[in-house]
Amino acid sequence: MRKGRTIFFENAPKISATATVAGPKECAGVVGRYADVPLVDDMFGEDTFERAERKMLLTAVRKSIEKARLTEADVDFFLSGDLLNQIISASFTARATKLPFLGIYSACSTMSEGLLLAAVLTDGGYAEHVVAATGSHFSSAERQYRYPLELGTTRPPQSQWTVTGAGSFVVSAKGEGPAITCGTCGRVTDFGVSDVNNMGAAMAPAAADTLLAHFADTGRKPDYYDLVLTGDLGALGSRLLKDLLWEKGVDIGENHVDCGEIVYKIVEDEFQGGSGAGCSAVVLGSYIYDKLQRSGLGRVLFAATGALLSTVSSGQGETIPCISHAVAIERTDARATRGEERL
Amino acid sequence: MRKGRTIFFENAPKISATATVAGPKECAGVVGRYADVPLVDDMFGEDTFERAERKMLLTAVRKSIEKARLTEADVDFFLSGDLLNQIISASFTARATKLPFLGIYSACSTMSEGLLLAAVLTDGGYAEHVVAATGSHFSSAERQYRYPLELGTTRPPQSQWTVTGAGSFVVSAKGEGPAITCGTCGRVTDFGVSDVNNMGAAMAPAAADTLLAHFADTGRKPDYYDLVLTGDLGALGSRLLKDLLWEKGVDIGENHVDCGEIVYKIVEDEFQGGSGAGCSAVVLGSYIYDKLQRSGLGRVLFAATGALLSTVSSGQGETIPCISHAVAIERTDARATRGEERL
Numbered sequence: 001m002r003k004g005r006t007i008f009f010e011n012a013p014k015i016s017a018t019a020t021v022a023g024p025k026e027c028a029g030v031v032g033r034y035a036d037v038p039l040v041d042d043m044f045g046e047d048t049f050e051r052a053e054r055k056m057l058l059t060a061v062r063k064s065i066e067k068a069r070l071t072e073a074d075v076d077f078f079l080s081g082d083l084l085n086q087i088i089s090a091s092f093t094a095r096a097t098k099l100p101f102l103g104i105y106s107a108c109s110t111m112s113e114g115l116l117l118a119a120v121l122t123d124g125g126y127a128e129h130v131v132a133a134t135g136s137h138f139s140s141a142e143r144q145y146r147y148p149l150e151l152g153t154t155r156p157p158q159s160q161w162t163v164t165g166a167g168s169f170v171v172s173a174k175g176e177g178p179a180i181t182c183g184t185c186g187r188v189t190d191f192g193v194s195d196v197n198n199m200g201a202a203m204a205p206a207a208a209d210t211l212l213a214h215f216a217d218t219g220r221k222p223d224y225y226d227l228v229l230t231g232d233l234g235a236l237g238s239r240l241l242k243d244l245l246w247e248k249g250v251d252i253g254e255n256h257v258d259c260g261e262i263v264y265k266i267v268e269d270e271f272q273g274g275s276g277a278g279c280s281a282v283v284l285g286s287y288i289y290d291k292l293q294r295s296g297l298g299r300v301l302f303a304a305t306g307a308l309l310s311t312v313s314s315g316q317g318e319t320i321p322c323i324s325h326a327v328a329i330e331r332t333d334a335r336a337t338r339g340e341e342r343l
Numbered sequence: 344m345r346k347g348r349t350i351f352f353e354n355a356p357k358i359s360a361t362a363t364v365a366g367p368k369e370c371a372g373v374v375g376r377y378a379d380v381p382l383v384d385d386m387f388g389e390d391t392f393e394r395a396e397r398k399m400l401l402t403a404v405r406k407s408i409e410k411a412r413l414t415e416a417d418v419d420f421f422l423s424g425d426l427l428n429q430i431i432s433a434s435f436t437a438r439a440t441k442l443p444f445l446g447i448y449s450a451c452s453t454m455s456e457g458l459l460l461a462a463v464l465t466d467g468g469y470a471e472h473v474v475a476a477t478g479s480h481f482s483s484a485e486r487q488y489r490y491p492l493e494l495g496t497t498r499p500p501q502s503q504w505t506v507t508g509a510g511s512f513v514v515s516a517k518g519e520g521p522a523i524t525c526g527t528c529g530r531v532t533d534f535g536v537s538d539v540n541n542m543g544a545a546m547a548p549a550a551a552d553t554l555l556a557h558f559a560d561t562g563r564k565p566d567y568y569d570l571v572l573t574g575d576l577g578a579l580g581s582r583l584l585k586d587l588l589w590e591k592g593v594d595i596g597e598n599h600v601d602c603g604e605i606v607y608k609i610v611e612d613e614f615q616g617g618s619g620a621g622c623s624a625v626v627l628g629s630y631i632y633d634k635l636q637r638s639g640l641g642r643v644l645f646a647a648t649g650a651l652l653s654t655v656s657s658g659q660g661e662t663i664p665c666i667s668h669a670v671a672i673e674r675t676d677a678r679a680t681r682g683e684e685r686l
Contacts, residue, residue: 004417005443007469048659076345078527084653085428087448091651095531095664100348102456102528103651103666105430105446113445117460124467126350144655185420185443188434308434310427310444312487316391321438323446 002031004221005185005210006217012179013122015115015329016129016172019063019283023138026274026282029264034286035165036063040091042139042164050106053137054089056166056278057082058096059085060285061133062169068129072097072126075170076127081105083136083162084144090134099131107306108203109186110134110279111167112325113301116183122313123180128173135166136276145196145311157268159197160234160260160275162270164270167281178292178300181330184214186323188308194319196309200237200260200272203305206322207233208244210303214326215250222252226297229288231280231304232260234272259283259304280304292331348528348553349560355522356465358672359472359515360457361628364399364407366481367505367668369617369625372607377629378508385482385507396480397432399509399621400425401439404476407511411472415440418513419470422457424448426479426505426620427487433477438535442474443584445669450649451546451575452529453477454510454624458645461514462670466523471516478509479619488539488654499610502540503577503603503618510624514522517572521635524673527557529666531651532622537662539652543603543615544608546648551587553646557669558593569640572631574623574647574667575603577615602647604624623647635674637674642673 001008009045022035023042032038037059042061044052057080065072078099080090087103094101095193106113114132139149141162155161171180189209194200207230215221226246233241238258245252263274263283284302291297303326309318344351365378366385375381380402387395395487398421408415421442430446437444440452449456457475464470482492486613490496498504514523532552536545550573558564565571576584581601588595606617606626627645634640646669651662 002469005419048627050659067595076348079448081448083429085655086426086450086651086653088651088653088656091531091664092656092661093614094666095533100528100530101425101666102460102668104447105424105448107429117445120367120463120467124463124465126470128347185445187441188438190438220484244515282454308429308431310429310430310431312393313435316393318435321433321434323437323444325445 003218005213006182008182009119009123009180011123012181013119014172014175014177014179015169016175016177017064017068017170018289019060019067020167020282020286021165022282026163026165026263030262031282031286032053034290049137049139051293053135053140054092057089057133059165061093061131064170066169067249071130072099074129075099075103075129077121077130079117079132080134081106081110082134083141107308108277108306109306109323109325110277112302112304112327114323115169115180115327117181119180120244121189122171122173128285130171131168132171133168134277134281136162136278138162138164141276152341155271156197158236160199160272163263163274163279163282164185165278165282167285168237169285178329178331181328183327184210186210186325188321188323190319190321192319196314199275199307200234201240202307202320203322204233204237204240204244206324207241207303209306210324210326212248222255225299225301227300228252229256229257229300229302232275233305234260235268236272260337301326301328347560348556349525351525352462352466352523354466355524356462356518357515357518357522358512359518359520360407360411360513361632362403362410363510363625363629364403365625369506369508369606373605373627374629377633392480392482396478396483397435400432400476400478401436401605403509403511404436404474405635407513413472413511415442418442418472418474420445420464420473422447422460422475424453425475425477426484445598449666450651451618451620452647452649452666452668453620455645455647455670458512458523458670460527462523462526465514465516473514474511475514475621476511477506477624479621481505481507484619498614499540501579501615503542503615505619506606506617506622506623506625508621510628514626517671521672521674524671526670527553529553529668531664533662533664533667535662539657542618542650543577545650546584546665547580547583547587549667550584550646550648553667553669555591565593565598568598568642568644570643571595571599572643572645573601575618576601576648577603578611579615644669
């Protein structure tokens with residue numbers, strides 16, 4: 001069933017397992033306690049950053065399948081994408097696993113696009129188990145999108161730091177785990193920001209657009225959720241999002257958290273927090289998933305955000321098109337407790 | 344319903360309209376008579392090749408919606424990707440249309456991945472109308488993947504020519520048009536080819552893998568189809584595919600055609616034919632779709648093929664991972680006539 005841009009999953013597919021790999025800088029923060037594979041060296045034993053990124057992704061994928069007590073033969077589809085040109089991390093991971101592979105790209109909102117499509121495939125009866133995964137690496141992203149690392153370029157205060165990490169989610173038609181109850185597809189939004197160091201400002205309108213659509217389509221209000229979790233707006237972008245929604249009469253001040261804002265212990269004069277496809281994948285797949293399983297959190301609206309630029313589009317004078325996809329993840333008992341389980 | 348890697352679409356979503364834009368070199372060939380927008384200038388009035396590529400894609404998308412007698416407000420999802428880094432042609436097209444957008448990437452098999460997912464969304468009741476589209480431009484691809492155009496590099500005889508063109512398909516839950524009856528998801532296959540000028544050889548094993556899975560999952564034989572249409576293997580790749588299948592006891596010699604092989608009037612000593620995401624999108628969306636609607640062709644198995652390399656992966660010594668997704672497109676009356684309508 002669908003209303004507007006929101007798909008309702010009547011069979012409520014479950015996130016039966018997650019697995020995350022996180023770099024050393026990331027493990028110093030909130031995800032350190034929860035990451036399945038914390039790295040002490042961001043090269044992960046490889047000789048290039050790109051190979052390290054792909055090894056993180058493959059490790060997360062295999063670990064998640066293992067944690068779901070499945071084998072690769074049980075997985076019907078693998079949905080993945082990443083920030084590198086031609087999503088090579090995802091494609092090479094798919095080569096290593098031999099899983100039936102559907103490549104996706106939504107920049108840093110790849111995780112929520114993956115979860116949305118995984119839910120469609122399982123809810124619709126087309127698959128028993130789907131793996132959705134993504135990741136990023138600070139050094140491979142930096143040298144592809146910005147400057148050679150050897151330059152030691154000074155980072156402006158509005159910038160964010162690409163997370164080194166990967167997250168993988170097993171979405172199952174049946175079984176245990178928090179359910180994906182609905183998802184809202186994003187539209188490309190562009191408010192004319194062209195500063196490639198200010199992704200938070202570029203992406204905030206996309207998050208606002210999707211959240212407004214989600215609340216309108218579902219009839220829910222922000223306080224329906226224990227947590228509205230955006231992907232990597234960072235500190236500045238998060239404030240912009242709250243303002244943009246406030247202007248429309250929607251207040252998410254009480255229960256909004258941004259993965260990019262919490263992933264590092266940030267000093268805001270230096271930079272705005274984490275970004276990258278791996279940012280929200282790691283935070284949701286470790287810290288938040290643990291809370292969804294064990295305590296406190298009953299209902300999370302996960303809205304990752306992505307900036308769909310390339311170095312060529314920026315070089316040719318284009319502004320930054322952005323998108324945000326959202327999925328609602330709910331604990332079944334939380335729904336029962338609250339008694340608001342209508343979709 | 345699914346068996347192995349093949350999804351069966353019990354509600355048989357229809358391809359209610361297609362639209363294609365093709366460059367001057369392409370219009371000299373078989374698609375010239377059928378393209379909705381034949382170009383006399385491959386710049387399409389723009390100042391960069393990348394902008395021309397995106398204008399082709401946007402034009403094809405809008406034209407297909409118009410031909411389906413819909414407006415953009417009727418389209419529930421837009422699935423698209425392309426060869427440029429970070430799929431900017433698709434993202435900027437999504438920005439211009441404001442359609443709910445799901446970015447996909449499967450290199451030159453993007454068209455069949457898009458049709459597969461469009462069929463899932465419509466068959467599953469999640470959408471009324473989905474647009475799936477892709478395109479490519481010789482000059483933007485050449486300068487991104489290979490050499491600056493100004494170099495005038497000599498092309499080796501095993502090379503292919505990236506098609507300048509775009510194709511867009513409207514997939515509808517109900518209505519008229521040939522139906523997508525099933526689809527087989529590809530796996531990444533890599534036989535160790537590292538010559539980036541020999542895509543046909545790299546991709547042939549991926550096509551063979553998917554076709555074998557398709558025939559095994561469906562119980563169909565090649566002669567079930569009037570046409571087994573691969574994407575852009577070119578002349579050499581097509582011969583390799585036939586040989587690979589022949590070794591497994593499957594003969595597609597009688598009814599196999601490759602979009603890349605037929606799109607140009609090729610002189611095989613010079614090069615192997617067309618390639619690029621736009622190649623199969625344009626051939627299927629114009630010439631073949633016309634035959635599916637008006638005459639002869641009743642059942643087509645469309646298996647586009649993609650090479651998932653990047654300049655970085657090749658530069659770091661990797662071989663070329665490839666994939667092929669297949670969708671079966673069948674005219675309803677053809678199914679009735681033949682009486683083999685079991686799925």
